Amino acid sequence: MHRILLVALAAVLVSPPARAQQDSVARGEQDFRACAACHSLEPDRNMTGPSLANLWRRKAGSLPSFDRYSDALKASGIIWDDRSLDAWLTDPARMVPDNAMPFEGIKNARTRADLLAFLKEATKPGAAPGQTAQGMGGMMGGMMGGGLVPNLKSLQPSERVTSIAHCRDTYRVTTADGKTRAFWERNLRIKTDTSKDGPESGTPAIVPAGMMGDRADVIFAAPEEISRMIEPRC
Ligand code: HEC
Known part of the structure; x- marks a missing residue:
């Protein structure tokens, strides 16, 4: 009781x-x-x-x-x-x-x-x-x-950048699915992510940025990869 x-x-x-x-x-x-x-x-x-x-x-x-x-x-x-x-x-x-x-x-x-x-x-x-x-x-x-920070270690072919050409005010970004997209150079942001969430060395990732589809981030594994990847070509 x-x-x-x-x-x-x-x-x-x-x-x-x-x-x-x-x-x-x-x-x-x-x-x-x-x-x-x-x-x-x-x-x-x-x-x-x-x-x-x-x-x-x-x-x-x-x-x-x-x-x-x-x-x-x-x-x-x-x-x-x-x-x-x-x-x-x-x-x-x-x-x-x-x-x-x-x-x-x-x-x-x-x-x-x-x-x-x-x-x-x-x-x-x-x-x-x-x-x-x-x-x-x-x-x-x-x-x-x-x-909030997507892991970039395993990428879809459409996210895996294989080459970037720069001509006048335009970047042309080609991805592993064979597609090439053109960006006004002010609309493409170049970033690095050296953490465990970052991309594999040599395979930068392209990630949409903003609502309109005209902007994107390309994220590299390390700063020294950036200019190595971007080729001046028209
Ligand atoms: C826009 C980014 C941003 C937002 C939003 C933000 N913080 Fe911060 N917070 C920081 C930064 C940057 C520092 C480091 C500040 C410094 O060194 O003066 C910090 C420091 C701190 C610290 C001190 C940590 C330490 O190691 O001494 C605490 C606690 C903290 N934030 C809690 C919060 C909480 C809880 C919220 C949400 C209500 C919040 N913060 C929102 C960016 C942010």
């Missing part, structure tokens, strides 16, 4: 907050879309911003694999925890003047609380997408697993 009463009491006392916590994490996962273009949750997968894996208790600006920290963030002395992250997300420029995160901040306290509830779970060691956190929601495995 006592046991049953206790269990019932526990259910009443524990489950509403636990439920609220779960809802908060779920909302936070949605809110993280504002960050996912720049931050992954996978250890050392850096994009515009550093990976946020294992964020709690980390010193600001200290991830060794991220090369683009501002001096301001590195010198800030901040240790990331609930409070410092709340202040950072409220107004990054106010907390660390001259930091390099292009983000204006989140003024809504509940949104920040949700986001932090989610991040606290999703940045725990071993919680990287593709591992345990995948069970937390469909989006994490797909989008946050790096889906």
Whole structure:
């Protein structure tokens, strides 16, 4: 009898907050879309911003694999925890003047609380997408697993660049399916990706950019491949 009463009491006392916590994490996962273009949750997968894996208790600006920290963030002395992250997300420029995160901040306290509830779970060691956190929601495995940055190691013939000719203001890009497309030179962006997501050496990838179909990115495995590949020819 006592046991049953206790269990019932526990259910009443524990489950509403636990439920609220779960809802908060779920909302936070949605809110993280504002960050996912720049931050992954996978250890050392850096994009515009550093990976946020294992964020709690980390010193600001200290991830060794991220090369683009501002001096301001590195010198800030901040240790990331609930409070410092709340202040950072409220107004990054106010907390660390001259930091390099292009983000204006989140003024809504509940949104920040949700986001932090989610991040606290999703940045725990071993919680990287593709591992345990995948069970937390469909989006994490797909989008946050790096889906925003397509892996270029295995390409369709239509994506595999075999030659590029440059004539006056035009690039002609030929792909492994035998097709050649012409681009105004200002509409073709030349990029590199030396990471594990980048293309194989010698087989740059062409990726559509923008909505109109007139622009594309050609992504090389390394900078020295660029001029080797582009042939001046009319
Ligand atoms: C447009 C890209 C961009 C967006 C969007 C963005 N960040 Fe950042 N973030 C960065 C960059 C770049 C840095 C490094 C800043 C510096 O060195 O001053 C950074 C740094 C951070 C850091 C410090 C990490 C460390 O290693 O010290 C945290 C935490 C962070 N961002 C969280 C977030 C969250 C949460 C969001 C979404 C609400 C977000 N960021 C949105 C680009 C972005």
